[in-house]
Amino acid sequence: MTAMRILIVHAHPEPRSFNGALTDSARALLPTIGHELIVSDLYAMEWDPVSDRRNFTIRADPERYDQQAEERFAASAGSFSSDLRAEMDKLLWADTVIFQFPIWWLGMPAIMKGWIDRVFAVGVAYGGGKWLDQGRLAPRRAMLSVTTGGGAAPYADVGLYGPIDPILYPIHHGILRFTGFQVIEPFIVYGPSRMTELQRAATLAQYRLRLMNLASAPTLPVIHAADYENFVRRQA
Numbered sequence: 001m002t003a004m005r006i007l008i009v010h011a012h013p014e015p016r017s018f019n020g021a022l023t024d025s026a027r028a029l030l031p032t033i034g035h036e037l038i039v040s041d042l043y044a045m046e047w048d049p050v051s052d053r054r055n056f057t058i059r060a061d062p063e064r065y066d067q068q069a070e071e072r073f074a075a076s077a078g079s080f081s082s083d084l085r086a087e088m089d090k091l092l093w094a095d096t097v098i099f100q101f102p103i104w105w106l107g108m109p110a111i112m113k114g115w116i117d118r119v120f121a122v123g124v125a126y127g128g129g130k131w132l133d134q135g136r137l138a139p140r141r142a143m144l145s146v147t148t149g150g151g152a153a154p155y156a157d158v159g160l161y162g163p164i165d166p167i168l169y170p171i172h173h174g175i176l177r178f179t180g181f182q183v184i185e186p187f188i189v190y191g192p193s194r195m196t197e198l199q200r201a202a203t204l205a206q207y208r209l210r211l212m213n214l215a216s217a218p219t220l221p222v223i224h225a226a227d228y229e230n231f232v233r234r235q236a
């Protein structure tokens with residue numbers, strides 16, 4: 001089995017939550033099967049999700065703040081703030097990234113969105129016409145591991161929220177595939193708080209199985225930048 005360098009970005013305020021149990025399972029398992037593991041536990045780190053001038057130690061333009069222009073400058077000058085640099089180093093070190101979070105308002109908790117807003121900077125995660133399979137973060141792989149409040153019913157075709165795939169699409173496509181990740185099928189736990197202890201234990205066992213088979217887990221279709229660019233040319 002090929003050893004992987006895995007980064008788990010974990011966003012849950014309560015260590016004894018089901019999200020906490022999922023990440024604890026990963027912590028216990030992954031090193032014992034030969035993988036290297038780093039966990040960024042965002043609440044424990046008191047991660048600051050607000051993306052602004054404080055991302056930079058030097059400003060390209062002190063008069064008017066343009067975040068992407070500042071990022072482009074900082075990527076070449078090496079002037080990201082130290083908290084950002086530390087997370088960027090972990091991201092670039094990893095070949096596989098797992099995002100562990102509860103669905104909040106059909107998206108990710110703000111602390112995790114803020115990690116992406118700040119860490120996925122121009123010149124680090126995207127920019128220079130590099131995207132999709134040619135993206136700066138290729139050939140990394142990523143997987144969402146998420147929990148929901150209700151059971152599966154609200155996520156049925158005619159359910160309150162509707163199917164989960166379109167809900168996760170902005171993350172899968174707009175963030176991960178855009179920056180070059182190959183996206184592993186998500187691990188979704190519907191309504192862990194409605195489960196019996198036995199069901200929760202069985203779900204944790206399924207997660208361990210997924211982690212053991214991470215290298216061969218199915219992925220979403222790759223979109224080739226060349227195909228997209230040909231498509232745009234044909235529309236012009």
Ligand SMILES: Cc1cc2nc3c(=O)[nH]c(=O)nc-3n(C[C@H](O)[C@H](O)[C@H](O)COP(=O)(O)O)c2cc1C
Nearest residue numbers: 017018019020102103104105106147148149150192
């Ligand atoms: C601010 C907030 C927003 C939430 N929004 C949703 C939602 O849109 N859909 C949903 O299924 N559950 C929602 N929930 C419920 C959580 O997803 C649920 O409590 C969590 O996934 C259970 O995992 P845990 O036991 O690890 O906390 C929300 C919870 C909070 C606190």
